[in-house]
Amino acid sequence: MTQIMPKSVARVTQRIIQLSLLHGMSPVSPIGFVHLGSFIAKFGDISGGYHYVKLARSLLDKVGSRESAGEVICVGTQVVAYVEPLQAALEYHDDGYAAAMAYGDVIQAAVNNVFFCMSSFWAGVNLQT
Numbered sequence: 001m002t003q004i005m006p007k008s009v010a011r012v013t014q015r016i017i018q019l020s021l022l023h024g025m026s027p028v029s030p031i032g033f034v035h036l037g038s039f040i041a042k043f044g045d046i047s048g049g050y051h052y053v054k055l056a057r058s059l060l061d062k063v064g065s066r067e068s069a070g071e072v073i074c075v076g077t078q079v080v081a082y083v084e085p086l087q088a089a090l091e092y093h094d095d096g097y098a099a100a101m102a103y104g105d106v107i108q109a110a111v112n113n114v115f116f117c118m119s120s121f122w123a124g125v126n127l128q129t
Contacts, residue, residue: 009035010039012032013031013032013035013036013039015032016028016029016031016032016035017029017032017033017036020032020033025059025062025063026063027063027064027065027067027068028068029056029059029063030056030057030059030060030063030068030069030072031056031068031071031072032056033052033053033055033056033059034052034053034056034057034071034072034075034076035075036049036052037049037050037051037052037053037055037056037076037079038053038075038076038078038079040052041053041079041082046079046082046083047083049079050079050080050082050083053075053076053079053080056072056076057072057073057076060072066099066102066103067103067105069096069099069100069103070096070097070099070100070101070103070105070108070109070112071100071105071108073092073093073095073096073099073112074093074096074100074108074111074112074115076092077089077092077093077096077115078115080092081119086119086122086123087123087125089119089123090116090119090120090123090125093112093113093115093116093119094112094116096108096109096112097109097112097113097116100112
């Protein structure tokens with residue numbers, strides 16, 4: 001969603017959450033909650049954003065579809081890295097890559113892979129050449 005129409009992410013996120021609260025959770029609901037968590041964290045409330053990221057990650061298993069898991073894990077891990085150790089974020093990006101590839105979402109798999117490499121560098125992991 002952020003790669004195609006970045007200016008509409010806030011409006012789409014609001015609509016996803018509104019429909020989820022009115023009609024129940026759907027396979028798209030985790031995307032809305034993880035983007036809400038990301039917005040809240042960007043505005044300074046990292047613990048509040050982390051709460052919504054954890055909610056989105058728990059919804060992945062409860063809604064019955066992990067089709068959006070690559071995006072949810074990728075966006076959510078950027079908030080998680082401020083709360084949990086950076087080394088834990090490496091595992092999340094690895095999971096995000098696997099989840100995205102399982103559903104054929106090569107863009108989110110690539111983004112997770114790029115974030116994995118950047119986080120590995122900043123965490124001080126010995127990079128393979």
